[in-house]
Amino acid sequence: MDDSNGRKFQKDLNGGLVGLVLLAILNQSAEDLYGYEIAKRLASANEGTSIFKEGTIYPVLRALSAANLLTSRIVPSYSGPPRRYYRITDQGRSVLTEWTAIWAGTRSFVDRFIDKGHSP
Amino acid sequence: MNRSAPRSIDQYLKALRQELAGEDAALIQDALYDAEEYLRAEVAAHPDKSEADVLELIASTYGAPDEVASAYRDTEAKVKAAMTTPRKVPKSGAGAFFGVFLDPRAYTSLFFMLLSLATGIIYFTLTVTGLSLSAGLAVLIIGLPFFLVFVALTRVVSLAEGRLIEAMTGERMPRRPVHQSQAGFWSRVGQMLKDRRTWTTLAYLILMLPLGVVYFVIAVVGLSVSLAFIFAPLVDWAGRYGWFDQAGDLHLNPAWLGALWAAPLLVLAGVVLLTLLMHLARGIGRLHAMYAKALLVAPAAPPAAQ
Numbered sequence: 001m002d003d004s005n006g007r008k009f010q011k012d013l014n015g016g017l018v019g020l021v022l023l024a025i026l027n028q029s030a031e032d033l034y035g036y037e038i039a040k041r042l043a044s045a046n047e048g049t050s051i052f053k054e055g056t057i058y059p060v061l062r063a064l065s066a067a068n069l070l071t072s073r074i075v076p077s078y079s080g081p082p083r084r085y086y087r088i089t090d091q092g093r094s095v096l097t098e099w100t101a102i103w104a105g106t107r108s109f110v111d112r113f114i115d116k117g118h119s120p
Numbered sequence: 121m122n123r124s125a126p127r128s129i130d131q132y133l134k135a136l137r138q139e140l141a142g143e144d145a146a147l148i149q150d151a152l153y154d155a156e157e158y159l160r161a162e163v164a165a166h167p168d169k170s171e172a173d174v175l176e177l178i179a180s181t182y183g184a185p186d187e188v189a190s191a192y193r194d195t196e197a198k199v200k201a202a203m204t205t206p207r208k209v210p211k212s213g214a215g216a217f218f219g220v221f222l223d224p225r226a227y228t229s230l231f232f233m234l235l236s237l238a239t240g241i242i243y244f245t246l247t248v249t250g251l252s253l254s255a256g257l258a259v260l261i262i263g264l265p266f267f268l269v270f271v272a273l274t275r276v277v278s279l280a281e282g283r284l285i286e287a288m289t290g291e292r293m294p295r296r297p298v299h300q301s302q303a304g305f306w307s308r309v310g311q312m313l314k315d316r317r318t319w320t321t322l323a324y325l326i327l328m329l330p331l332g333v334v335y336f337v338i339a340v341v342g343l344s345v346s347l348a349f350i351f352a353p354l355v356d357w358a359g360r361y362g363w364f365d366q367a368g369d370l371h372l373n374p375a376w377l378g379a380l381w382a383a384p385l386l387v388l389a390g391v392v393l394l395t396l397l398m399h400l401a402r403g404i405g406r407l408h409a410m411y412a413k414a415l416l417v418a419p420a421a422p423p424a425a426q
Contacts, residue, residue, distance in 0.1 A: 015194075035154060036161035043181060053183030058154035059195035062295070083157060 010051065018052060018060045020103060023069065023088060023096040032073070032085035035061060061086060069095055125179060127172045129159045132185065139189035144196070145417045146282075149294040151192045158182055220398040225290055229405025230398065232288040233335035239284075240332025243277065243325035250274070251322070268309065271318055278321045278416045291409030294417060317418045324415040335404065342397035349390030353383035 025041055026033060033041075038061070039054035064070045069092035077083045088096070126132035133152050140148045159182070163174050182188065220226050250270035257263035282293030312318055 034157075036158050039158060039182070040165075053187055053191070054158065054181050055155065055183035055188035056191035058158070059151070059192045062150065062154075063195050077157075 014052060014056070016099075017103075018057060019064055020096070020099045021052075022057060022060060022064060023092055023099070026070065026086055026088040027093060027096055032087045034075075034083040034085045036083070038086070064092070068092075125176065126185070127175055129156065129163065129171065129175070132159060132175060132178065135185040136188060139185045140192065143189075143193065144292050145413070146292045146294040147192060147196055149417070151188065155182070155188065217399075218395055220395060220402060223398075223402060225288075225405060226398040226402040228288040230339055230401040232284070232405060232408070233339040233401060235284075236328065236332035237336035238332075239281070240328040240330075243281075244329035246277065247274065247322055247325040268312075271312060274318075274321050274325060277325065281324075281412065282416055285409050285412050289405040289409040291406075291413060293413065315418070317416070320415040324412065331408075335408075338400065338404070339397075342393070342400070346390045346393035346397060349393060350387050351390075352386050 021042070022038065025038055035058050039057055042052050042057065043054060061070065065072050065086065069089060070086045071089055072084045072086045074082045074084050126135050133155060136152060136155055137148060140151060159175075159178065162178070162182070163171050166174050178184075183191070250267075250273070254263065254267040254270055257266050279294060283295070285291060286293040
């Protein structure tokens with residue numbers, strides 16, 4: 001019961017955060033990345049705790065791309081279907097700046113309540 | 121949750137397809153494509169492990185099929201909501217009739233109808249050439265490879281046509297090629313020949329020529345007749361007052377149509393005809409999108425094979 005409550009909360013939180021993290025990763029990266037590479041960067045940052053399931057980033061990548069925040073190109077691959085490489089657009093960068101500010105504001109707002117009464 | 125975890129890429133994709141059953145066929149095709157890209161890269165990244173060993177850990181990294189399926193469902197719903205800008209289209213009476221001019225889909229559908237003659241000729245030529253060359257070369261050793269390349273080409277064309285239709289009519293079409301199971305070469309050839317979609321795609325490409333002719337004629341006749349009505353009074357006066365010479369050739373028959381009081385009626389008739397054409401174009405766009413989806417996109421139900 002606790003576990004499924006936690007999972008649901010995590011899922012609700014991730015709704016917008018996955019997009020923010022993906023934009024940030026692509027913004028930091030010098031070269032274009034494809035889905036699996038991005039997933040692996042997330043996984044190495046995860047360190048055991050599974051915040052994102054890697055399978056959930058693909059539909060978000062597609063949605064960001066549809067909203068013109070990312071562009072993509074297809075490159076053939078030996079190991080499977082052709083890979084779709086993503087790159088952040090200028091519009092994506094300005095959205096990232098905006099979302100980063102919103103996230104910083106939200107985090108400090110939430111922390112203000114959580115750090116008080118709850119500290120051990 | 122306690123169902124046996126998938127032990128191979130094909131099993132995983134099959135499970136994912138079952139989880140997505142009932143969703144839009146195009147969404148399923150995309151989800152399977154993404155999953156396959158990840159799973160194959162993951163297996164390739166661990167050459168020391170077997171496919172089954174890699175798949176064992178997949179539920180904790182990529183996510184179990186049901187988790188991935190729900191991610192696609194949620195994102196699709198959100199994207200759909202974000203992409204459809206709410207439009208204020210009057211729902212009744214004259215507003216509903218003339219509101220079609222505010223609907224971008226009506227314009228894009230009309231454009232699609234004009235374009236479909238060109239695409240229809242290209243598809244028809246491609247398909248008939250490919251089929252007859254395949255038949256002619258069938259007795260030679262290159263016959264079968266030629267046919268396979270031709271079918272692969274029709275799949276690319278089908279994907280491109282799908283993108284065009286989604287852009288023009290808003291109907292969700294696949295954004296990724298269809299998933300091919302990585303079985304041996306001959307069993308893939310067999311699957312392709314058994315695949316109903318291979319043959320319906322060929323039918324679609326051939327039928328696009330007659331359909332394209334019909335669409336083109338409707339669009340051109342509709343546009344020229346209604347625009348002629350709208351501009352007839354103007355051209356008539358232009359001829360009468362000598363604004364430009366060619367207009368002298370215009371004959372309004374019966375002659376009372378040239379009277380001043382008839383001008384608003386002519387313009388009104390033209391506007392009504394143009395509005396009817398826009399409604400017709402939007403309707404044809406919707407019908408064509410449904411028809412294209414039925415022929416070009418594999419049905420959402422899991423395939424009976426295996």
